[in-house]
Amino acid sequence: MIKFAYTILYVKDVTQSITFYENAFGFKRKFISPDHEYGELVTGDTVLSFAAITLANTNLSDGFVESSTKGKPFGIEIGFATENVPETFDNAIKAGAIAVEKAKTKPWGQVVAYVRDPDGFLIELCTPMG
Numbered sequence: 001m002i003k004f005a006y007t008i009l010y011v012k013d014v015t016q017s018i019t020f021y022e023n024a025f026g027f028k029r030k031f032i033s034p035d036h037e038y039g040e041l042v043t044g045d046t047v048l049s050f051a052a053i054t055l056a057n058t059n060l061s062d063g064f065v066e067s068s069t070k071g072k073p074f075g076i077e078i079g080f081a082t083e084n085v086p087e088t089f090d091n092a093i094k095a096g097a098i099a100v101e102k103a104k105t106k107p108w109g110q111v112v113a114y115v116r117d118p119d120g121f122l123i124e125l126c127t128p129m130g
Helices: 014-025 053-059 085-095
Strands: 006-011 028-032 038-042 047-052 078-081 098-105 111-116 122-126
Touching (some): 014 028, 014 038, 014 047, 047 053, 085 098, 085 111, 085 122
Parallel strands (some): 006 047
Antiparallel strands (some): 028 038, 038 047, 098 111, 111 122
16 A cells, blocks of 8 residues: 655755744654755654755756745645634744635635745645545
8 A cells, every 4th residue: 555655845944944834833843854954844644844955956857846935836735734724824924924815614614724835835724624
């Protein structure tokens, strides 16, 4: 069986990104490598990881599209379930997130909001389903 193990975000500063996620969402630091090129947060069953753009460039010989706060976000998001979307949204903004969409209730009853992290990655904040 294949298991979804982690998502890695390529960022300019691993320590700064991990600190943002700790402050914005209350996640705990699992570790940061001694060279500060890679780090992980404890987020539940799936690990949220960060790799420095310099490290990513050594892994991907043809390069990649860097995330940025300029322009529209990528067509992908990471999602965090929370019982209190408006409060989580406000905490994220106070920690340095960029507001995208305030909390709205979807037709199926789920409350959803969107922010972007300081590197430009899109984050969905939503109430749990089921």
